[in-house]
Amino acid sequence: MKTNKYMGENINDDPITRDLDRRDFLKRMGGGLLITFSMSDYPVLFGGKLLEDEKPGMNAYLRIAEDDRVSLYTGKIEMGQGPITSLGQMLADELDVHYDSIDIFMGDTDLCPWDEGTYGSLTTRVFGPLLRAAGAEARATLLEMAAEYLSIPVDQLEVRDGIVTAKDDKEKKVSYGTLTSGKEIIKKLEKKPVLKKPSEFRYMGQSMLRIDAEEKVTGKARYSGDIQLPGMRYARILRGPSHFSKLISVDTSAAESMDGVEVVRDGDLVAVLHELPDMADIAIYKVKGEYETKDPDVNDQSIFEHLVKNGTNKRIIDEGGDLEVGLKSSSQVFEMEYLDNYVAHAPIENHTATAMMEDDVMKIWASTQTPYPARTDVAEMLGVPEEKVHIMQIFLGGGFGGKIYNQQILEVAKLVKLTDTPIQLAWTRREEFSYDRLRPAAVVKIKSGINDKGQITLWDYDVFFAGSRGSKQYYEVPNHKTVSSSTERGEPDAHMFYTGAWRAPGHNTNTFARESQIEIMAAAAGIDPLEFRLRQLKDAKYINVLKMAAEKFGWTPAKGPSGRGYGIACGTDTGTTVGMMAEVEVDKTTGHVQVKRVVVAMDMGLVVNPQGATIQAEGCIIMGLGYALGEDIKFEGGKMLTRNFDTYDITRFSWTPEKIEVLLVDAQDEPPHGGGEPPIICMGGVVANAIFDATGARLYQMPMTPERVLDAMAKT
Amino acid sequence: MTEKIQFNLNGKPVDLTVDPDLTLMWVLRTNFGLTGTKFGCGLGFCGSCTVLMDNEPVRSCMLTVGDVGGQKILTIEGLARNGSLHPIQKAFMKHDALQCGYCTPGMILNAYGLLLKNPEPSTNEIITAMEDNLCRCGTYNRIIEAIQTASKEMKREDAI
Numbered sequence: 001m002k003t004n005k006y007m008g009e010n011i012n013d014d015p016i017t018r019d020l021d022r023r024d025f026l027k028r029m030g031g032g033l034l035i036t037f038s039m040s041d042y043p044v045l046f047g048g049k050l051l052e053d054e055k056p057g058m059n060a061y062l063r064i065a066e067d068d069r070v071s072l073y074t075g076k077i078e079m080g081q082g083p084i085t086s087l088g089q090m091l092a093d094e095l096d097v098h099y100d101s102i103d104i105f106m107g108d109t110d111l112c113p114w115d116e117g118t119y120g121s122l123t124t125r126v127f128g129p130l131l132r133a134a135g136a137e138a139r140a141t142l143l144e145m146a147a148e149y150l151s152i153p154v155d156q157l158e159v160r161d162g163i164v165t166a167k168d169d170k171e172k173k174v175s176y177g178t179l180t181s182g183k184e185i186i187k188k189l190e191k192k193p194v195l196k197k198p199s200e201f202r203y204m205g206q207s208m209l210r211i212d213a214e215e216k217v218t219g220k221a222r223y224s225g226d227i228q229l230p231g232m233r234y235a236r237i238l239r240g241p242s243h244f245s246k247l248i249s250v251d252t253s254a255a256e257s258m259d260g261v262e263v264v265r266d267g268d269l270v271a272v273l274h275e276l277p278d279m280a281d282i283a284i285y286k287v288k289g290e291y292e293t294k295d296p297d298v299n300d301q302s303i304f305e306h307l308v309k310n311g312t313n314k315r316i317i318d319e320g321g322d323l324e325v326g327l328k329s330s331s332q333v334f335e336m337e338y339l340d341n342y343v344a345h346a347p348i349e350n351h352t353a354t355a356m357m358e359d360d361v362m363k364i365w366a367s368t369q370t371p372y373p374a375r376t377d378v379a380e381m382l383g384v385p386e387e388k389v390h391i392m393q394i395f396l397g398g399g400f401g402g403k404i405y406n407q408q409i410l411e412v413a414k415l416v417k418l419t420d421t422p423i424q425l426a427w428t429r430r431e432e433f434s435y436d437r438l439r440p441a442a443v444v445k446i447k448s449g450i451n452d453k454g455q456i457t458l459w460d461y462d463v464f465f466a467g468s469r470g471s472k473q474y475y476e477v478p479n480h481k482t483v484s485s486s487t488e489r490g491e492p493d494a495h496m497f498y499t500g501a502w503r504a505p506g507h508n509t510n511t512f513a514r515e516s517q518i519e520i521m522a523a524a525a526g527i528d529p530l531e532f533r534l535r536q537l538k539d540a541k542y543i544n545v546l547k548m549a550a551e552k553f554g555w556t557p558a559k560g561p562s563g564r565g566y567g568i569a570c571g572t573d574t575g576t577t578v579g580m581m582a583e584v585e586v587d588k589t590t591g592h593v594q595v596k597r598v599v600v601a602m603d604m605g606l607v608v609n610p611q612g613a614t615i616q617a618e619g620c621i622i623m624g625l626g627y628a629l630g631e632d633i634k635f636e637g638g639k640m641l642t643r644n645f646d647t648y649d650i651t652r653f654s655w656t657p658e659k660i661e662v663l664l665v666d667a668q669d670e671p672p673h674g675g676g677e678p679p680i681i682c683m684g685g686v687v688a689n690a691i692f693d694a695t696g697a698r699l700y701q702m703p704m705t706p707e708r709v710l711d712a713m714a715k716t
Numbered sequence: 717m718t719e720k721i722q723f724n725l726n727g728k729p730v731d732l733t734v735d736p737d738l739t740l741m742w743v744l745r746t747n748f749g750l751t752g753t754k755f756g757c758g759l760g761f762c763g764s765c766t767v768l769m770d771n772e773p774v775r776s777c778m779l780t781v782g783d784v785g786g787q788k789i790l791t792i793e794g795l796a797r798n799g800s801l802h803p804i805q806k807a808f809m810k811h812d813a814l815q816c817g818y819c820t821p822g823m824i825l826n827a828y829g830l831l832l833k834n835p836e837p838s839t840n841e842i843i844t845a846m847e848d849n850l851c852r853c854g855t856y857n858r859i860i861e862a863i864q865t866a867s868k869e870m871k872r873e874d875a876i
Contacts, residue, residue, distance in 0.1 A: 217814070645850060650852060
């Protein structure tokens with residue numbers, strides 16, 4: 001089994017059965033210079049040796065063609081997070097070409113080499129440096145070719161916009177395209193690349209507007225449900241009432257009597273097909289399934305007790321000192337329990353796939369973050385080689401970690417296989433909630449202590465089912481222990497639903513618990529919560545981001561609760577250190593919490609596209625307010641009671657803070673770190689702390705709904 | 717049971733003979749290929765299928781094609797005129813008021829409906845009018861700014 005270190009879960013453990021033959025690829029594309037690079041090359045960037053990995057998690061091709069176009073082929077995908085813009089910036093700078101001469105092809109399994117998927121903020125921080133190295137390698141190769149072509153030594157040449165020119169004779173020049181014309185050259189990354197210095201950046205570090213915007217504002221951008229094929233029919237699938245249901249019998253006669261309806265049955269899969277989506281909707285309601293259901297006696301109230309009972313698979317994540325000593329040296333001890341319910345990804349685009357057979361190839365346009373693992377799974381299910389399956393990820397209407405499991409792709413492939421007709425399957429919103437891989441419900445137990453000087457003396461942390469990501473604390477605590485009492489997202493049979501990676505998995509729950517506990521101690525010590533943190537932090541990045549945020553926020557010291565409604569949270573995710581402050585207003589009669597403003601300071605190393613990074617941070621803050629304040633999955637056993645947005649409260653316009661300020665540390669000499677996830681981890685903690693500061697009431701459970709806020713206030 | 721239904725779609729008269737109970741959203745997508753109108757929740761809660769009916773934003777997943785006989789329907793594909801983007805479309809681009817783009821057509825049409833009625837809305841009026849259009853990527857702050865910019869630009873264009 002291959003463990004993915006970024007997700008802590010086995011996403012794909014099959015050996016690759018096919019890789020694109022590089023020479024065939026170059027021939028098919030029409031020649032030129034091809035640089036191939038992969039995850040195995042990663043150590044080369046730092047002067048090390050290739051990894052011995054037969055199937056690197058990511059691969060890409062960079063091609064420079066005779067028409068002067070530069071093409072990047074990558075299995076990474078664009079889902080709104082902006083790599084289609086930022087990858088071009090990195091490449092244009094290293095290769096010294098104009099940004100507009102770059103074409104990026106993403107997520108097409110017949111065009112791009114294998115990639116494990118787009119998640120974990122990997123694209124910029126891991127793929128980015130490889131891409132820069134490939135650009136540098138291509139530039140060096142082309143310069144050598146130009147030196148020969150012009151009979152001028154490399155050190156007397158310069159490049160701009162893909163034109164190599166003699167430094168002392170501007171008439172002597174040749175374009176990259178001319179150099180590669182009629183050639184078929186294939187190169188790999190072999191040595192430590194010489195990368196551009198920040199002072200030489202032309203595009204990196206510049207704010208660029210996203211390049212796919214026009215297609216999106218005109219409705220021309222096509223998502224997988226927008227593919228319409230001749231003779232295509234729409235599918236609806238019969239679903240059981242609960243995850244613990246088993247289909248006993250089914251009566252399809254009423255549906256079958258409808259004009260134009262085909263009922264497809266294969267084992268437990270029962271589906272209806274019709275050329276009109278409305279008719280497929282009606283037909284599926286006429287299919288009557290009989291089920292045997294054995295729901296566990298667990299619901300959204302009792303789930304936490306159930307999880308703690310099942311959390312017996314304990315692993316030590318981190319420890320230091322001696323907890324007994326810590327307990328003895330504490331003058332005050334705080335034993336708290338934090339709860340977090342299941343959270344849905346709820347992208348506005350439901351899981352969708354459109355598929356057809358063309359000759360003997362299954363072609364699937366699908367909303368997925370993992371086109372290649374999807375190809376593997378479909379090929380396996382159909383019993384065909386991988387080259388008989390072609391997955392195309394076009395535009396994706398939001399992923400957030402939810403579209404890496406591909407159930408809908410397997411379903412549509414099976415239906416196409418059974419009927420040999422083109423089919424589109426778009427899950428309904430109810431299916432989206434029911435079959436989503438939810439962020440796991442989780443419990444965190446913390447026992448911590450402080451001494452008379454307000455120093456943290458004890459930290460005993462036990463997380464049930466949120467996983468280890470972000471569970472390690474980073475304050476200077478002499479006696480500490482962090483335990484995870486389940487596998488990463490929990491043993492499947494302990495949960496009522498499928499669980500999976502939700503934007504910065506687990507870290508959201510862990511930061512809510514940790515940062516709440518910190519401020520509980522700060523308040524008990526009578527110390528301003530910023531001061532309390534700064535006293536016990538040694539990491540310069542934390543100190544820096546907190547001070548930056550404080551200055552912009554206008555933080556003035558006060559012990560909590562100050563009545564001002566100010567909160568702080570901080571943490572490090574995917575290498576990026578985040579310090580956040582928020583101001584809230586709590587309506588003491590209704591319990592409604594309005595977040596007025598948020599300041600976030602981030603140290604994310606090299607910022608490739610400051611505009612893109614800022615927008616990702618804003619997105620994290622706005623999306624994260626949903627899980628902090630409103631998103632509450634209701635269920636009874638394996639029956640999902642939350643079915644649509646009328647009862648699942650994601651952030652709306654009115655919840656959005658009037659002011660969001662994003663501060664980026666200028667660290668251009670450092671490698672880039674994650675951007676799509678880090679700030680979202682702070683949202684629970686920053687809001688809980690601000691509510692406490694406003695009201696004196698401490699919330700121990702997310703989401704912090706008006707009812708829970710009123711309840712906590714009543715107990716204060 | 718089919719009926720002949722006539723309406724004006726993106727400035728052009730159209731007629732089709734269909735079951736009048738079919739959902740407008742699906743008819744726009746399947747019969748006319750206008751896939752900019754998106755399916756999101758199917759029950760009018762998310763706004764991604766918003767179109768204008770006689771200048772009023774409506775949820776096309778909650779209307780039947782029979783409901784729109786004789787009416788004027790505008791979808792995202794009909795907003796740009798003579799190859800030139802509408803000021804709201806330009807403002808969304810300028811403010812980077814989108815990420816995945818799936819909710820964007822509905823957002824733009826809902827905003828257009830607001831600006832037709834109230835050319836200079838306050839921030840609170842924008843929030844109230846847009847409240848039931850959902851975006852999961854978190855671009856609300858930028859959409860508000862884009863609508864404010866579009867409001868000014870539309871006023872300027874009207875003055876010319």
